[in-house]
Amino acid sequence: MNHTFETIYEKESDAIFRFCLVRVSSREQSLDITQETFLRLWQSLKKGEDIQNSRAFLFTIAHRLVIDWYRKKKSLSWDKIFSKDDKEIDVVDEKTTEINLSTSAEGRYLMDKINELSPSYRDPVYLRYGEDLSPPEIGEILGISTNAASVRINRGLEELRKKYLSR
Amino acid sequence: MKDNNLQNSIEEIKKIKMTALEKKRVFEYVVNSKISSSQESIRSPWFNYSFIARIKKTRLAYYVVVPLIIILASGGIAFASEDSLPNSILYPIKVSIVEPIRGALTFSPKAKAVYESNLATKRMVEAETLAGEGKLNQPIENRLNNLLERHTASLNNALNKVDKIESTTGSIGQSEDLITNFHANMNAHAQVLDILSGKKEYDQNGQYNDIQISKTARDNADLITNISKNDEIKTENKIQNKLDNYKRRKEAIQSLIDKTTTELDRASAKPSASSQEIIESTNQTLNRAKQFLYDANEHENKGDQAGAYSTLLDSESSVKEAGIFLQTGLKFGGKFKGKWND
DSSP, X not given: OHHXXXXXXXXXXXXXXXXXXXXXXXXXXXXXXXXXHHHHHHHHHHTTOOOSOHHHHHHHHHHHHHHHHHHHHHHHHXXXXXXXXXXXXXXXXXXXXXXXXXXXXXXXXXXXXXXXSOHHHHHHHIIIIISOOOHHHHHHHHTSOHHHHHHHHHHXXXXXXXXXXXX | OOOHHHHHHHHHHHTOOOOHHHHXXXXXXXXXXXXXXXXXXXXXXXXXXXXXXXXHHOGXXXXXXXXXHHHHHHXXXXXXXXXXXXXXXXXXXXXXXXXXXXXXTOOSHHHHHHHHHHHHHHHHHHHXXXXXXXXXXXXXXXXXXXXHHHHHHHHHHHHHHHHHHHHHHOOOSHHHHHHHHHHHHXXXXXXXXXXXXXXXXXXXXXXXXXXXXXXXXXXXXXXXXXXXXXXXHHOHHHHHHHXXXXXXXXXXXXXXXXXXXXXXXXXXXXXXXXXXXXXXXXXXHHHHHHHHHHHHHHHHHTTOHHHHHHHHHHHHHHHHHHHHHHHHHHHSGGGOOSOTTO
16 A cells, blocks of 8 residues: 555655645645645545545545635734734635746746636646646546536637737 | 657656655555554454344344344334324325224124224314314314214224124124214214314304314214114114113113213313313213113103114213213313303
């Protein structure tokens, strides 16, 4: 089991990290979510669960953890707004770009534009072109049909082109 | 993807990776984590002795336990529907499922006749209960009416079979007991229902018009009785057999009259505004029973054996009706809306 996990980890850890980073735009947070994602995989393997597609499994877990992270962050933001604390309010939303990337400006710009896409298009587009996942795999991860995934990919790409080329 | 700039940007994103240190740190954390072991549930020391554990060990038990649970749950619903009234959501279960099933499980014609007669009485009691609460509306009346017709038809079928058995075996009396009981119950409860519902209407001729269910009950009672009497006329042998039973039945009716009179006297000792009309009406019915008994004796003295026996049955029916009306009327006493003869 250790060997299986190690193999999967070597193959997928960067992709999961990258996926989280595009979404949360914070390296530390991305590392935390990546760690939690693989911890879930480790526990499932230890229980003897039969995981047919480890890639889809990991992206599904990561996707849900990112959503949970946003929910916690937003509720925390509202608490800060309504508190009498004099500290500076840090309103976090999905477009916060606290990016600490060792990548080119072009890459960072594209990530910004992906994050500006409609929520239903953002993940399908990234998973398709950023991680080379197939529409069936994307459908499985996001809990939608293969057809729906294909439609969102195409529409998302059109929208991304407009945004990217509008500069 | 045609745009080279967009493609290049995507390639840039794909270069994003964890550092070697970050990757090692995450890996070691996961494989050395103690969270996974602590999340295993601790089995109770009593697990091996628990019923659920035994079920889990034997898959075949599912084929026994699950049907058993379904049966018990169904029994619970059936039990809960037992006392339901026509305005309850469980009532359809009672009249469409529970009662027909029970009826199907009664095998002898006599048992079926008793069962259907009791069901007819039950419908009247349900009507009385709702009328006492002011909840007896037209749709419910219609429903109860239809059920009453159904029970009467089933009773008639069963009585025919009882009659045939009696003709074959030579034994008599069972069908007559059933008929007089049904007649008494229908008339007594119809009378109570009329008073409880407060619906008293008189036509142009001064004749009283009772409510629909009461009318159906009385009509059905007469129908069953008349069918039986018509059959008696056709069968001479049956009449001869009944004459042998005449004395026994006469003594039983006299005993019943005495008993009902005692109960009436007891109720009369502590009269109230509501019980007074019950006592008066019971007294009238009891007097009717006594008159029938006297008339039966007159027929017997004249040698009209068939007439004597028929009138004797009328007496029996009337005294039973008086007893049932007294008992039921006193139970609903506080809910009577007005006097009988206003």
